[in-house]
Amino acid sequence: MVEHLAAPTEEHIWQLLEEVSDPEVPVLSILDLGIVRAVRVEGEEVHVTITPTYSGCPAMNTIATEIRLRLLSDGITKLHIHNKLSPAWTTDWMSQAGREKLEAYGIAPPVDGTATGHMLNLFGADTAVRCPLCKSEHTHLVSQFGSTACKAHYQCDDCLEPFDYFKCHA
């Protein structure tokens, strides 16, 4: 009982959030993705600030619900979830552990410094993306738009497998 009455610490909240996974890419926690921007505890009130990856990301409502459920199961009922748009999310916020987990899962992690760039960079060279399956560097872009807003569609020229690339968004 005493434990439940004690005010939660911010460190503890961060630990709980590490257990909340992204509904679209379940190997990643929302911390790996860089979605959680701030945690603040004021007495018994807990404030968690999250930011969407893409404007239309349909996972945001699910993520908010899962944060609520995880904290609730730890006895935290006074939870406020805030949405924050600026600064806008970037793949630079994705953790190194997250990148490794992505590749092991079969999704090529973002290659930093290869965001769309200037709008006049038409038909520019494809980003060299390593195939997450056979690790070949001989791959090509099929489409900038893939199975979800955050991914592009690639194909490996050696093992011929199509794969998702978590595109660099800076």
Next chain:
Amino acid sequence: MTDSPMPTQATPAPTPETQANLFAFVLQLADTSLILAHRLSEWCGHGPILEQDLAMANIALDLLGEARSYYQYAAELEGKGRTEDDLAYLRSAVEYRNPLLVEQPNGDFAGTIVRQFIYDCFHYHLLLQLQSGPDAQLAAIAEKSVKEAAYHIKWSAEWVIRLGDGTEESRRRVEKAIENLWRYSGELTTPSATEKALQAAGFVPDYAAIQQQIDAHVTRVFEEATLPVPQGVFMQKGGKDGRHSEHLGYLLAELQYLQRTYPGLQW
């Protein structure tokens, strides 16, 4: 051509009049993104190839997300208890403020590409400016959305080039689409009374400067597509003042069907 943001100006405290205009402008942006998102979503399952079907659905989703951010902010600015859903689902065609371009039917793939390219040119350059404007929430939405608009403008420009400099058939179709749709391009950068007032107050960027950037981009892309840039076209307008083409009513009938038939329904 520069991508430099509009110079930071001393922020005037918004008067009640400016506040009302800001609501109208944010609503116009919301309507524009929503209607174009809806049009693109009509392609879902009908695209010429799977990858482009997905591309249009992805762009629709980005625009829908952007529309939601604007509607939520508009509801807050209005402060009368209306929600984002009320604004999207319970306003009639004459209350919608989107420019005529985005409500035009999809036509064939070339028609959709040309409509998208015309809009992307305006959208991208507008967002670049808005992200450093004096209204913090509008700037935050623009900062978020401009990253997505950069993918859109690249996609539509590449398709204009492929179709224009492609086969005889693709060229015939893209030329026809330009002939049909160019007349709706001028409205985007012709300020409405609301936009003029907000330009004077420093909240909306100068559209003449944006037009110059659009012209430079169009010239560059059309040159590569071996397409002539249309000259001296009579420009249609009216959408931003609520005078729409017949098409919007049919679109809204489908978009709003559920809330109109079963008010307050949720799932």
